[in-house]
Amino acid sequence: MRVTSSMYYHSLYGTNNSKINNELFDVNKQIASGLKIQYAKDDVSTFTQTMRLDNEVTTLGQVKKSAESGYKVANQSDVVLNEFETSMNRMRTLLLQAANGASNDISQDAIAQELKGIKKNLKSLANTSINGQYLFSGSSVNVKPIDDNGIYHGNDKSMNAFLGSNNQEQYNLTGSELFLGEDHNTKREITSNIVNNNLIDGGVITTDNSIRDFMGDIDNDKNTVNKNYFYIRGTKSDGTSFKKKLELNDTAKVSDLLADIGKEYGNSGNLDLVNVTLNSNGEIVVQDKQHGSSKLDFHMVGAVDFDGTGKANVDDVDALNSGESDYNKVKDDNDGDINHLFVHEFITSGLKPAAGAADKIEGIVYDRTQFSKNGSKLSSNVTQVLKADNAFASPSTKISEVADLSKGNAGTLDGTVLNLSGKDISGNDYSYEIHLEKNDSADSTKNGSYFTPDGGTTKYHIYDMDPNGRKAVDADEMTYQQLMDTVNMAVTNNLPTSDTADEYDTAIQKSDVDGKTELSYDGKITFSDQTSSITKASIALYDKNSDNFTKDASVMTFNSNNALTISDPKTDFFKTIDEMIASVSDHTNYPDAKNANHRTIGIENAIKKMDDLQSHVSRMHSKVGAQSNTLNTSLERTQLLEVSTMTLRSSVIDTDVAEASLKLQQLTLNYQAMLSTVGKVSKLSLVNYL
Incomplete structure (x- = not known):
């Protein structure tokens, strides 16, 4: 077969021209767009890798945005709680100053005023907002969490930052946790509120004193041993109630009474469920040894009949209403009130009794009281x-x-x-x-x-x-x-x-x-x-069986003349602050029902409450700190992953400009060489033709 010029031209120019032009077009397109491929058909493998990496970059962007948003809230909460703790430290210092024996009524009034100012600041901190959204309202970010009365109006819903597949982190601290949270390791502690003195020798009663010292003796005749009856009611830490009439002779010790009270709470020789003690005011304090329960409660009234007619030994405590709660009146035989039945109150709440209940001696009524x-x-x-x-x-x-x-x-x-x-x-x-x-x-x-x-x-x-x-x-x-x-x-x-x-x-x-x-x-x-x-x-x-001591204890209690709370697993932040301020305003170191406010806990107990409150806020602060650290770590990790993923994506899809430029030069030279060769062949053919 004869090779013609046409065949030579087609073989050298036609095929190579198309191929080189396509390659030149591709490399120019890569340089212009910065991408190795434009369509999936260009390179299916590269396209698939790019799409997967694009999805990862998008997800990391969402995580980054979510973490940044959550971190701002958590970090601001952290800052606010720093101020909370600073203010609370100042409150504790003021309470210690108020409890100082050198502090008089005038200085305590001044301290109370400063405490009120700190409380106002704490409310302001509690209502902190970012861009109009409250920090401590739970998910109800448009609701002001704390009102003027210190009542919480937010919810208990947490808000979470998206940190990846099946990975979320709470970034807010709800007011329900901060202001009304529960510390399961806290043990409930309660106290009576009537000062108990030694009725024989004077001074505050102690555990070593006798029941005679505790309940008195109108004739000071130690040879006549009176019987003393104590009617106790309350609730154990497991929620079961009890009701018991205790009988002790004059010669028994106050420590014996405390031990008997402990037995009603379940104390035994091998295990004590509560501690029953006297504070420095002679008031009975019951501390739960089981943590995490808010059920412990206590009430007691004592009675002694000095004329031996048995008036103190009753089944229904309403009968004690015929007695006298003022020992000095019982002791005075010339006051026209010679019934010799002394009824000793240990807790007085100021509550009115229910219709038909005893209404002369307030302290004998436990749960038959008006709201x-x-x-x-x-x-x-x-x-x-x-x-x-x-x-x-x-x-x-x-x-x-x-x-x-x-x-x-x-x-x-x-x-x-x-x-x-x-x-x-x-x-x-x-x-x-x-x-x-x-x-x-x-x-x-x-x-x-x-x-x-x-x-x-x-x-x-x-x-x-x-x-x-x-x-x-x-x-x-x-x-x-x-x-x-x-x-x-x-x-x-x-x-x-x-x-x-x-x-x-x-x-x-x-x-x-x-x-x-x-x-x-x-x-x-x-x-x-x-x-x-x-x-x-x-x-x-x-x-219905409330005060009948021959029947079971109350199945339920709704309103009662009960003991004052010193410590409790449940937190009520601003109510506790109010109790502290009231104690200083009332100038009382310990509860004293003789004051106008029967339920004042006293400055010493206010300090204990402040310790519990500070411990609670510190735990909440630690939680916020942990949230902030987690979100910050996640943010930093996400930023690194984002850079790494984008770098990997670039290596997969982005054009290497230097490499593409070199290839362009090579293709250009090849194309020029081809054209030159074609030109020479074309000229040779023309000469030969001529």
Whole structure:
């Protein structure tokens, strides 16, 4: 076959020209765009790697942004808590100054004023915001967390920064944790509030003194040994209640009384569950040795009958109301009050007793007391705490989750009767019994819980909300909401017109217009009168067996003349601050019911509360610090990963300009050489042709 010029031209120029032009186009495109490929078809492997790395860069960018945002909040919280702790250190210093024996009323008043100023600053810090969003409101960042009364209005929801797949970190500290948090390692400690002196020799009573020194002796005749009776009530750390009458002779020691009190809390020779001691004011202090419980409570009244007629030995403490709480009056045979029954109070709260309860000697009443009144609001003072986890009760909580089921019919609330009495919003007397009863289809006598006028026969059943058929609620299924609905109907005088579920619902709706019965943030029952700014209503709610010492202790307690709290696992930040300030304002080093404010904890106890509060805030500060460090570490790591990933991506997809430029030069030279060769061949062919 003859090779023609056409064939030679096509082989040398046509094929190479197309190839070199494509390569020149590609390399110019790489240099112009900075990318090795433009489309997946250019290089599937490179395209796949690039897409994967692009996704990683995007994810790292999101993590970086989230971590930066969270770090700002955590870091600002850290800064605020630094100021918190500085202010609290100053408060503790002032409390120590107030407790100093050289401090007089004038200096304590000045200290109280400075404490109020610090409290104001603490509230301001608590309401710190960034860009209009509050730091300590939980997820409700637009809600001001602390109001003027120190009440928290945020929620307990945490907010988390996204730090990668299945990796999140909380970056906020909720006010629920900071201001109302719980420290499970804290042990509850409570105290009586009446100063106990040696009635024989004077001075503050000690554990080595005799019961005779403690309770007195009108004739100073040591040969006549009087019998002393102590009626104690309270709650153990596991939530079970107790009620006991102790008998001690004059010759027993005060330490014997304290030991007997300890036994009622479960102390034994091998194990002590509580410490029962006297403080320097002769007041009884009970400290829980089990941590994490807010249930411990205590009440005691003592009685001695100096004429030997047995008036001090009673089954119902109401009978002690015929005695005298002023020992000097009992001792004076010429005052016309010669009953010789001395009733010794150990705790006085200032609460009014329920109708029908003893009202002369306030201290003998334990839980048959009226809710405190403040304007249109009535409030109980006993927190409803779940036995299982020490949490506050909520409206949906079953009463059986809080009540002491070891009493009455063991294991059930069936048969428990609560008394509800007082005045309704119109000022009229009311008195009801709330019967907690089983609803047993197999027993016609057990058809659910109900309430009835005291001494009456009309029954108003308390209905459940079962959509498959309404029936009276079983005792053990009854909730706080159902109990509060009953209270609300009684106090507003809106009762069902007949004993049906529909009329029951109608009565609840009507009563909700006139009043609101609710659980407060700290688990206490409250009633608000919707019809008046100063309510005429009153409420007393208590176990029917309350003060009868031949029967079981109260299954439940709602409002009581109980001991003062010194330490507790549950924190109530601004309420505690108020207690501290009140102690300094009242000029009291220890609780003293003789003061106008019976519930003042005293400066010494305020210092103890401050120690607990500082410990709690320090733990919260440590948590915030840990959050801040974690977020900062994550941010730094993410920044490094972002740089590393982008570098790797660049190596995969980005053009090496130097390499591409060199290739361009090589291709250009090749192309020029090809053109030169083609030109020479073309000329040779033309000469030959000529």
